């Protein structure tokens with residue numbers, strides 16, 4: 330999969346800018362601080378996930394003083410060139426594929442699949458469990474329609490069940506029905522989350538030792554409210570029967586996939602407790618490379634790999650290891666404040682000099 334063109338209109342610091350990218354190449358977005366390098370990465374990740382990794386407020390993405398923004402992209406997958414468009418105005422997002430409006434989020438998300446490494450990810454291990462659940466959901470939603478549908482239904486059912494639990498005397502039959510449906514849809518979510526973690530672990534066994542020098546091992550444990558080795562549906566039914574009174578007392582569903590988490594174990598100990606900054610960075614890079622490999626295995630194509638400010642914190646040895654691990658045909662975007670000193674072998678490398686225009690009009694960025 331490749332991104333061939335990107336047209337930003339009133340997006341962040343870009344008033345009107347067009348970028349063209351070689352397929353399969355390593356693109357270095359080079360420039361001083363605050364020139365708009367991450368804004369480009371953010372726009373690409375936004376097309377992939379329909380979510381910004383820096384803000385939840387879409388107004389932040391709109392150029393100051395403007396009423397709307399749009400991102401137009403041309404991507405290539407399996408030999409097909411596909412134009413994609415996102416237009417945001419008055420709090421509403423409109424999506425287009427091949428120039429035709431797309432009504433549902435799930436028909437657009439992942440059309441251009443991008444995997445991102447960002448310095449903000451360093452909170453991934455120690456932050457709240459929602460970060461790690463969001464990671465699983467963001468990736469699985471792009472890879473599996475059945476996951477998307479089971480997740481959305483579960484979220485609706487949990488809302489309905491909680492609304493029932495808040496009533497003074499909830500209708501027992503209704504509570505029973507919604508709980509049974511919840512058991513069904515959560516089974517699908519749990520199985521796919523467990524399968525995803527198993528595949529990540531297989532890849533991590535290959536990638537993490539490259540960064541650690543082979544002396545450490547990294548493993549992900551999927552933590553959910555039932556034992557994934559036993560029959561899920563039977564366990565859930567039993568559990569919801571036992572916790573019914575408690576849920577009624579607290580007016581909320583206490584157990585479910587909304588509490589799931591991932592625990593990263595470094596040599597058997599939680600990464601959040603024992604990992605150094607360097608070990609966390611290596612683990613994140615190994616995780617993102619593992620993800621790229623899983624996407625390739627599932628879809629037949631590598632995603633676009635986005636590396637925001639990755640080199641400033643990596644020592645030269647790890648920097649070279651990362652470059653050596655990037656698969657040959659994968660298109661990569663790397664932001665850097667200084668020229669990158671590394672050996673890219675026979676890879677095509679395109680350097681784009683990114684500079685913010687002071688008069689508000691952006692010129693076409695220069696490539697070499």
Ligand SMILES: Nc1ncnc2c1ncn2[C@@H]1O[C@H](COP(=O)(O)OP(=O)(O)OP(=O)(O)O)[C@@H](O)[C@H]1O
Pocket residue numbers: 340341342343360361362363364365366367368369388389390391392393638664666685
């Ligand atoms: N909504 C917006 N409208 C206009 N300009 C914006 C908007 N949001 C951010 N900017 C500007 O974008 C610039 C920051 O861009 P970006 O985060 O891409 O920088 P960068 O080149 O990655 O810098 P660094 O190397 O420091 O990380 C800043 O000048 C900021 O003022």
